[in-house]
Amino acid sequence: MKSDRINFPSGFWAGIQQIGVSPHDVAGKAQLPLTIITEPAKVTAAQYFRIWEAYSELVGNAAIGIIKLVTVFEATHYPPTVLATYHARSYRDALNRMARYKQMCPPESLRITEEGELCTIELEWLSSPQLEHPVLVGTTLAFLLELGRRGTGQHVTAHSVEFTHKMSIEEVKPLEAYFGCPVRTGAAGNRLTLHRRDLDRPFTTYNKELLEIITPILDRTLDEQTSRSIPEMVKWTLKRSLSGGHLDIRAVASELGMSDRTLQRRLTEEGTTFKQLLTQARHEQAREYLADPKLDIKEVAFLIGYEDQNSFYRAFRLWEGATPANWRAYYFRLNPTS
Known part of the structure; x- marks a missing residue:
């Protein structure tokens, strides 16, 4: 990804x-x-x-x-x-x-x-x-x-x-x-x-x-960069705020300068949902953070908005079919200088 x-x-x-x-x-x-x-x-x-x-x-x-x-x-x-x-x-x-x-x-x-x-x-x-x-x-x-x-x-x-x-x-x-x-x-x-x-x-x-x-x-x-699709803009906004706690569509819509109803309609037109984009944002940021050896897995869980490590483990296994620790070990075998 x-x-x-x-x-x-x-x-x-x-x-x-x-x-x-x-x-x-x-x-x-x-x-x-x-x-x-x-x-x-x-x-x-x-x-x-x-x-x-x-x-x-x-x-x-x-x-x-x-x-x-x-x-x-x-x-x-x-x-x-x-x-x-x-x-x-x-x-x-x-x-x-x-x-x-x-x-x-x-x-x-x-x-x-x-x-x-x-x-x-x-x-x-x-x-x-x-x-x-x-x-x-x-x-x-x-x-x-x-x-x-x-x-x-x-x-x-x-x-x-x-x-x-x-x-x-x-x-x-x-x-x-x-x-x-x-x-x-x-x-x-x-x-x-x-x-x-x-x-x-x-x-x-x-x-x-x-x-x-x-x-x-x-x-x-x-x-050209900012004319990204609404889903991309939502994900970008979410990534900036994942560690800040609970994120709802109203807060994201406000930051993008529109009402939550308008944002929901635009996402529906794009064939996606706020929940799906939140999951994608967490998944992408999890991979980014796990590629940094200075961050331990507990920190990664917090940084992408999970209150407990077990919830992060369950989600990550659904995304990657592996635990965060196993994914990280495999990543560094493929990228030894990262």
Whole structure:
């Protein structure tokens, strides 16, 4: 069954090499083939996070790993989705474009909320939050601020930054110096909060002609991806929320911007049901998580929404005709480097 794959940015390798970290060492430590460095690659969520974990371990200090990478990363290495933000009209335009085009680059998405004098950008995860890495989170949030600094040519500072992960004082201090604001760890979410007034700043890098070329291409690509069938959209939504407890059709319909009756009708027209899609989402995510050796089977059961391990075992045997442990053992015999 097809797993969700993530486009890994090729510019990452050039960036870490510039700060003295060997791409070969990172790929090797992440147990990935060296061809990932030289060829465009799509990786699984587990492989994606292993790359970030390997990079973090080789750098040693999470804060240094975050700050060095975002500040050294050259615009020439930006993929088209990021170029469209770098050459936007203003900081607000850039952030909105980033949130829009981030939909094409899982596993994280951006939720932007403007209220009062502040603008909050929160990271949300398609894959399990347990797989997210503090250096990946920090790099994503720092890049959003770096984008504003590079685009406006001004030393924009944040109002506040929050990480769900705990960090040492030695790591927090450099981050506070970089962001120019307090950094809170062990928070309920990963958030960058900006001063709303900064969003109106124009970008000196604004390039109308370039945007007129690449925006229609990106929008067409995004529309092709987001014009997935209603069942695919429901499964995608379910996968983001499986570990959050009971999921009903009303909650999913609300997230998709329609009533539960409308969603039920659309699913019937597609020849499926909400219950079938929930089962498929759990099945696909179970395979994805079992392919990650760092997750034990009890964790996998929880992450796909089962309150007890026995219920997960029964369901998995119906899906695969084998226990989760036997399936995992067979998988690693076939994929010894995964």
